[in-house]
Amino acid sequence: MSKFAIRLLTLATFAVALAAGPVVTEVYAAPDNDPPPPSSAKSKAKKKTSEVRPGIEDSAFAKGYRAAYATIYDRNDYTAAIVQLKALGHDDMAAVANLIGYSYRKLGDYKVAQIWYERALKTDPNHVKTWQYYGLWQVEQGNRDSAQYHLNRIAALAGTGSEEYRSLAAALEKPPGTGLVY
Numbered sequence: 026m027s028k029f030a031i032r033l034l035t036l037a038t039f040a041v042a043l044a045a046g047p048v049v050t051e052v053y054a055a056p057d058n059d060p061p062p063p064s065s066a067k068s069k070a071k072k073k074t075s076e077v078r079p080g081i082e083d084s085a086f087a088k089g090y091r092a093a094y095a096t097i098y099d100r101n102d103y104t105a106a107i108v109q110l111k112a113l114g115h116d117d118m119a120a121v122a123n124l125i126g127y128s129y130r131k132l133g134d135y136k137v138a139q140i141w142y143e144r145a146l147k148t149d150p151n152h153v154k155t156w157q158y159y160g161l162w163q164v165e166q167g168n169r170d171s172a173q174y175h176l177n178r179i180a181a182l183a184g185t186g187s188e189e190y191r192s193l194a195a196a197l198e199k200p201p202g203t204g205l206v207y
Contacts, residue, residue, distance in 0.1 A: 093124065122148060127158050153182050154189060156193075
């Protein structure tokens with residue numbers, strides 16, 4: 026199956042999961058509710074089938090991703106989460122790179138956060154959660170025009186009713202310089 030078909034199937038599956046999932050009403054930087062992304066086909070191709078049983082790698086990745094997710098959103102331990110996410114060996118995936126960027130942003134390292142957000146969008150230009158978090162980064166930096174661009178991208182990808190859109194729109198409604206961190 027071509028990479029494009031796999032990405033399209035993944036995007037379709039994600040869209041169905043979002044439509045079927047409960048609506049999250051938290052504002053600003055609500056947790057990334059995405060399930061752990063599947064490990065890349067590229068890394069599977071490197072392993073011989075005799076080395077790893079099917080599903081073992083995906084299961085270990087999902088477990089590690091969920092642990093890092095909990096480290097971020099339950100314990101607010103961003104430094105540990107960065108270590109956990111990088112240890113997964115899939116920081117070339119948009120969902121992983123986005124959470125690394127989010128963690129650096131929460132630690133106040135805005136330059137490194139920007140690098141990770143851009144890496145996530147380079148990997149998947151349609152990753153809505155990255156557009157949201159990077160848009161919130163833009164608001165924190167005072168780049169309201171750039172944040173508005175991110176909001177427009179979210180509207181095009183997920184609609185104006187999406188949690189990501191509402192979150193970034195609410196941040197943009199706040200007066201500039203209020204010192205709010207999202």
